[in-house]
Amino acid sequence: MRLSTAYRQDAGLAELQRRQVALSDAQERLVSGKRVAKAADDPVAAARAERALARISISEASQRALEASRTSMRLTESTLGSSVELLQEARETLVAAGNGAYSDTERANLAAKLTQVREQLLVLANRSDADGGFLFDGQGSQQAPFLEGAGGVQYQGGPGQVLLPVGESMLPGSVDGAAGWTAVADGAGGSFNLFDQLATLASDLATPGRSSATIQAANTAGLAMLDRALEVQGGLRAQAGETLARLDGVETRLGQAKLDAETVRSEAEDLDMVQAISDFQARQNGYNTALQAYAQVQRLSLFDYLKG
């Protein structure tokens, strides 16, 4: 076997270059902390990391929608809570108005109180949410959804509920405004306008000279109406509360899904530091040894030993 001098030189240099490239690759991986810098490094892991990344960003977007839903539901829940208290107050006022000893003046005072409650309820119904929109009218409306006009309070908002995309499911982003205020189900297949009913109650109450039987009948009907409104708003409030509870569960699941995806991504493309460092050192030693060997072996030549 003959070793040609030029070939040995070339092969030695090529080997040094190969080792240098390997060392530089190991260094690059250490610096970036990534095992997979381009798809060819590990195509399967790259695809897995890519899919995991999609799941991560979808989870993040879902989390934003969830926060929007939660803010709106929390405000809705507390607003309906206040509304229920006001309705209780209206009920007590109406019960008090049933007192046969009361004069027209005293009933007129109670009517004023009812009017006040009605105005406060209107304020609640038109309450704005965190984004500057309105709670009981989808999102981002520029004008109040419940408009007081000549014919009473009218609902200007959109029908139904606003839904938000959270993961694979749709969660409510608002509560149907009409159902809570202007089209309250009466339980017999019809519906009534709470504001108009309150206005009628108050004006009836303020009307002087009614017979006690008329007053009694109006009060009984008014109390039934208020009980129904309390029931419906209480139901809506419970729905908002349920949604809030459900959101907590969804959030936990979203968080878990995101964590899982992050783990998959990390396992797919992140570097095992311990192994990477030992790998880097092994290559460094290898390159060092190769340099020394090359320097020593290439120096040897018979010509050096032939004197004169």
Next chain:
Amino acid sequence: MSNLFNIGTRALVASQSAINVTGHNIANAATPGYSRQEVQLSATPGQFSGAGFVGKGVAVSGIDRAFDNFVLREQQRSASQSAMDEARLAQLQKLNDSFELGETGLGQATTAFFNAFVDVAANPADPAARQVVVSRAEEFAGRVRATQDELDTTRQGVASDLGLMTTQANQLIEQIARVNSLIRGAQGAGQAPNDLMDQRDQLITELSALVPVSTVQTDQGGLNVMLPGGQALVLDGSARRLELRSDPDNAALHALTLADTGLILRSGELNGGQVGGLLRFEAEDLPAAQAQFESLVNAFTAAVNRQQQLGQFVAADGSVQRGAALFDDGGLGLGRLQVVMRDPLGVAAAAPVAVAAAATNTGTAVVQGLSVENWDGSTPPAVDLEFTGPAGGVATGYRWRVDGGAWTSEPSLPTPLTLSFPVGGDPSTAPTGWSLQLGGQPRSGDGFSVAPPAGTPTQQAELLRRQNGNALAFVGLRDQGLVGGQTLHDAYASLVADVGMRTQGAETSASLSAAAAERADKAREAVSGVNLDEEAARLIQQQQAYQAAAKILQVAQSLFDTVLGLGR
């Protein structure tokens, strides 16, 4: 006496030749393709005398080159294979870099676009959320253009490399023919012109790094060079020309042709050489990646444009308009993909119809989604749905009416509870077609209405500003199998993995064929290479032989002088 002079002189000449050859070897130690040469010595037959044959010294019978035809062909073949794999790998690595991973990749751009609709759905009237949609669309289009540009640059680079390589190959072919003639001329003397033959072998080695060729030896030292399939490139002193043309079967591809016979060599027939590697990349790897890329981008832009047209928006002047296409490349290819709708208000977040549950519902039925499957822009009908069954009991059927007209009864309910319009028709082709997904349990008398916004034009506009039906549908596209059953992001992951696997496969073949080429190099060098230590040793040996031959002459001189001195 004169015999001794002759022997000395011949020995001197022979050692001188040997020293020259050794010097030639040392001088060419690093010359590519050089084969070590050796002087062949033979003893000159002796002259008969009574006592036997007396030798007449040495003669140089020839100068041979250390050469093994089989080893050389193997080296050329393996180098050709290695050059092919290396050329394809270099292009694949470029292709691999064109499809970025992670946050800067195209897959993430599609997901980010759909995610932007989550915020629009949460707050449809927020101009900032709509602006994000437009920006994400611009970003997507920008990445598509950049990727297509890179693919085009790669394609043009391959074409221009192929042109250069063809020119180079033609020069080599001509040189081989010329050296062939020179060798035929020199061969006449009965001795092989070693250095010319080395030169020809080296030219063939260089040619086979470009195009896979085989050789056939002819008499008088000639060598014919053949293309795969047997057509000759070089016949003794005559050379043919290669030309790079576009493939008659597929104008997007190139093929190598023989100028005068019209023979066409495509990537499948050229299994070696850089030209073979580039042709294979051009015919297999690049079109596969381009096709996957195009189907992904086209699926995305088609789905987004269609979804835009299924929705509507309120323009700055308060008019309600149908959504317009977001993307367009003007038929000029993905390199010209533009966002043609840049107005944040023009993002069609509202659906033509919205669903509302009747306030008087007593069952647990809730809306899970309303998908508009087709809409031609006309005013959609207002559809009322009412569940039927035993009074106050669980619904067993439903009835429906359009625009407050007469009710039509349907005796049963579908499972899952998805009600489509037109009832009994195909929602995906009707002027307005939708399907409503309900969850829970409706009771008899419960109702839902699916209707366009009501009221005055101003009221309608106000309602549509806040409606998010179509934004929800956009978010839904994110999870739909738009590209052959895969979501866009998954399809991109598959594309990247596919290109990665091709590259990885090419890396493996390239390192295998490089190792094979290295072994073949080593084998050739073992036969033909120059070892300087060996030459140094030979130099000493030949120097000593020269000195000894000179000594013969000195002795002959001294003997002659002795004889001359006899007369004194």
